[in-house]
Amino acid sequence: MRALVWHGKEDIRCDEVDDPEIEHPRDAIIRVTSCAICGSDLHLFHNLIPAMKPGDIMGHETMGEVVEVGSGMNGRLKKGDRIVVPFTIFCGDCDQCKRSNFSVCERSNRNKELADKVFGHSPAGLFGYTHLTGGYPGGQAEYLRVPFADTTHIKVPEGISDEKVLFLSDIFPTGWQAAVQCDIQPTDTVAIWGCGPVGQMAIRSAVLLGAKQVVAIDCVSERLSMAEAGGAITIDFKQESVIDLLQELTKGKGPDKCIDSVGMESHVSLSQPDTLYDRAKQMMLLESDRPHVLREMIYVCRPAGIISIPGVYSGLVDKMPIGMAMNKGLTFRMGQTHVNRWTDDLLRRIEEGQIDPSFVITHTVGLEDGPEMYKVFRDKQDSCIKVVLKP
Numbered sequence: 001m002r003a004l005v006w007h008g009k010e011d012i013r014c015d016e017v018d019d020p021e022i023e024h025p026r027d028a029i030i031r032v033t034s035c036a037i038c039g040s041d042l043h044l045f046h047n048l049i050p051a052m053k054p055g056d057i058m059g060h061e062t063m064g065e066v067v068e069v070g071s072g073m074n075g076r077l078k079k080g081d082r083i084v085v086p087f088t089i090f091c092g093d094c095d096q097c098k099r100s101n102f103s104v105c106e107r108s109n110r111n112k113e114l115a116d117k118v119f120g121h122s123p124a125g126l127f128g129y130t131h132l133t134g135g136y137p138g139g140q141a142e143y144l145r146v147p148f149a150d151t152t153h154i155k156v157p158e159g160i161s162d163e164k165v166l167f168l169s170d171i172f173p174t175g176w177q178a179a180v181q182c183d184i185q186p187t188d189t190v191a192i193w194g195c196g197p198v199g200q201m202a203i204r205s206a207v208l209l210g211a212k213q214v215v216a217i218d219c220v221s222e223r224l225s226m227a228e229a230g231g232a233i234t235i236d237f238k239q240e241s242v243i244d245l246l247q248e249l250t251k252g253k254g255p256d257k258c259i260d261s262v263g264m265e266s267h268v269s270l271s272q273p274d275t276l277y278d279r280a281k282q283m284m285l286l287e288s289d290r291p292h293v294l295r296e297m298i299y300v301c302r303p304a305g306i307i308s309i310p311g312v313y314s315g316l317v318d319k320m321p322i323g324m325a326m327n328k329g330l331t332f333r334m335g336q337t338h339v340n341r342w343t344d345d346l347l348r349r350i351e352e353g354q355i356d357p358s359f360v361i362t363h364t365v366g367l368e369d370g371p372e373m374y375k376v377f378r379d380k381q382d383s384c385i386k387v388v389l390k391p
């Protein structure tokens with residue numbers, strides 16, 4: 001089959017590779033009908049997350065038709081079913097899965113020992129996302145093996161397009177979880193850094209959850225326009241002071257809730273020049289992540305507010321103003337998304353027409369155009385916001 005394969009920094013190719021096979025009774029194989037490129041894939045593209053190996057298949061936002069199942073499906077999944085595959089692989093019966101903490105499933109990371117050493121305790125296995133999280137082949141491919149497939153799936157009802165449900169795999173529940181973790185009150189101002197696909201979903205979610213005011217921050221004009229169309233007031237961090245404007249919009253009190261939908265590769269803003277320092281340290285491998293957005297959020301957040309972090313961080317950050325956070329009594333909530341905790345509710349909202357997540361798609365191409373689209377998406381060329389691949 002054809003698949004998008006990681007060969008090293010900024011080197012992803014569409015290669016011919018072996019078809020996946022059933023390896024375990026709980027496995028299923030799907031024929032991929034649609035998959036997408038995520039901001040998390042860019043961190044791998046830039047080789048900023050350790051433990052990728054040449055030959056790894058990329059991709060964790062995937063859906064398709066079940067073409068083969070193992071013997072251990074317990075009637076939960078059969079050939080011909082149409083499913084979205086959550087990026088977090090989960091067993092469904094460990095202690096964490098019982099608590100719906102699916103992104104920290106205790107069984108699905110087959111490289112658990114390595115991850116235990118690096119993280120203290122291992123998180124779940126993830127598709128197409130480094131050997132620290134299982135080294136599972138990803139879904140930017142013609143076929144995908146889904147481990148623990150009897151639990152790791154979202155069944156798609158008849159008559160609903162791929163585009164409407166594909167993002168249940170990741171970015172929609174990710175934006176949703178980021179907003180839910182903010183315990184949004186009707187009096188709240190929610191400030192959201194980053195208007196990429198995750199930020200867009202967080203904006204829509206914060207609006208759906210009834211925030212009084214949603215403020216979105218980025219520097220890319222078409223992303224800011226999309227944020228505005230979703231109900232946000234926007235700030236261009238290259239043109240305006242994020243801190244001054246957030247203070248103004250909250251009568252000097254600061255936003256009640258702050259969401260970081262940027263993560264480890266944040267760019268410099270007018271307010272603070274610290275990103276230059278982080279960039280230098282990251283280049284010299286003295287710091288793995290650039291926490292500019294985190295510092296800005298901690299500074300501007302209203303005391304007793306909540307900082308919600310869906311943006312991915314991989315390792316160590318420097319100069320974190322923990323004293324500021326402590327004395328203001330801030331609450332931090334973060335993590336890879338517990339996808340299936342949210343997807344029944346979100347699928348219902350899609351079916352009821354409350355939201356159609358396909359609004360974010362700007363490009364639909366074949367798998368062979370994938371390598372080029374990584375660059376287009378990264379560089380925001382051609383007004384690119386979200387790429388869907390049709391293998």
Ligand SMILES: NC(=O)c1ccc[n+]([C@@H]2O[C@H](COP(=O)([O-])OP(=O)(O)OC[C@H]3O[C@@H](n4cnc5c(N)ncnc54)[C@H](O)[C@@H]3O)[C@@H](O)[C@H]2O)c1
Pocket residue numbers: 038039040041042043170171174193194195196197198199217218219220223237261262263264265266267268269292293309310311312313335336337
């Ligand atoms: N927690 C999870 O489970 C989960 C799931 C999916 C994605 N993610 C992470 O979410 C983040 C966003 O993903 P995406 O697909 O939207 O990526 P993206 O790269 O398309 O979007 C990031 C956006 O942040 C903007 N940005 C950069 N510096 C900024 C700054 N200083 N202030 C405000 N905005 C700034 C960029 O212009 C860009 O539009 C990534 O870190 C990704 O890894 C996490």
Ligand SMILES: [Zn+2]
Pocket residue numbers: 038039040041060061087170171
């Ligand atoms: Zn993702």
Ligand SMILES: [Zn+2]
Pocket residue numbers: 090091092093094095096097104105106107108
């Ligand atoms: Zn589990």
